[in-house]
Amino acid sequence: KAGVTQTPRYLIKTRGQQVTLSCSPISGHRSVSWYQQTPGQGLQFLFEYFSETQRNKGNFPGRFSGRQFSNSRSEMNVSTLELGDSALYLCASSVLAGLELSYEQYFGPGTRLTVT
Amino acid sequence: AQSVTQLGSHVSVSEGALVLLRCNYSSSVPPYLFWYVQYPNQGLQLLLKYTSAATLVKGINGFEAEFKKSETSFHLTKPSAHMSDAAEYFCAVSDHSNYQLIWGAGTKLIIKP
Numbered sequence: 001k002a003g004v005t006q007t008p009r010y011l012i013k014t015r016g017q018q019v020t021l022s023c024s025p026i027s028g029h030r031s032v033s034w035y036q037q038t039p040g041q042g043l044q045f046l047f048e049y050f051s052e053t054q055r056n057k058g059n060f061p062g063r064f065s066g067r068q069f070s071n072s073r074s075e076m077n078v079s080t081l082e083l084g085d086s087a088l089y090l091c092a093s094s095v096l097a098g099l100e101l102s103y104e105q106y107f108g109p110g111t112r113l114t115v116t
Numbered sequence: 117a118q119s120v121t122q123l124g125s126h127v128s129v130s131e132g133a134l135v136l137l138r139c140n141y142s143s144s145v146p147p148y149l150f151w152y153v154q155y156p157n158q159g160l161q162l163l164l165k166y167t168s169a170a171t172l173v174k175g176i177n178g179f180e181a182e183f184k185k186s187e188t189s190f191h192l193t194k195p196s197a198h199m200s201d202a203a204e205y206f207c208a209v210s211d212h213s214n215y216q217l218i219w220g221a222g223t224k225l226i227i228k229p
Contacts, residue, residue, distance in 0.1 A: 033216070042222055043206065050215075056215075056216055105217060109157075109159045110159050
């Protein structure tokens with residue numbers, strides 16, 4: 001099975017612009033989570049989508065949004081970029097293992113966003 | 117609410133020495149526990165997981181962890197460190213209320229030659 005893919009891998013944007021990042025989960029995985037990782041704040045949970053619905057949300061401003069499509073692919077959008085949005089954005093997919101939640105998350109390589 | 121504490125943001129060991137990375141959790145219900153590893157400029161990779169079966173869990177690359185309920189700990193060990201083990205390690209605990217993982221702050225493992 002192909003792993004989680006994220007595009008693009010690297011991105012440079014200017015303050016005030018907006019950006020869209022894409023994530024394709026492992027085939028059959030219906031849950032997609034997004035994380036922001038920075039040296040100072042560590043791994044911060046952004047949101048999780050399951051069957052096209054946002055099921056959980058972290059503590060980020062409304063400039064951060066996402067969506068999930070019927071094929072489970074997900075996108076996240078950041079509007080009005082700020083310098084502090086520079087980070088590695090990670091996507092992870094997971095699957096319900098029968099009647100038992102596995103919780104195990106499979107991560108993509110991340111998108112490195114630099115805001116100048 | 118569940119939480120995870122990883123003791124030490126940086127741990128330095130000599131090549132060939134024992135690796136011990138500490139993780140303590142709080143959970144009101146029996147948790148699932150995970151260790152992930154992240155190499156530079158990569159995503160996170162699952163090392164091992166505890167899901168209420170054997171308390172001593174073996175993972176990839178020679179790592180293992182022991183679930184100790186009385187100590188609410190899930191420390192990661194490896195008998196002999198290799199240079200290739202240099203990476204950041206994350207401990208996570210399941211949050212059954214919202215199907216999410218709660219993450220520790222991470223520990224950077226430094227291997228001295």
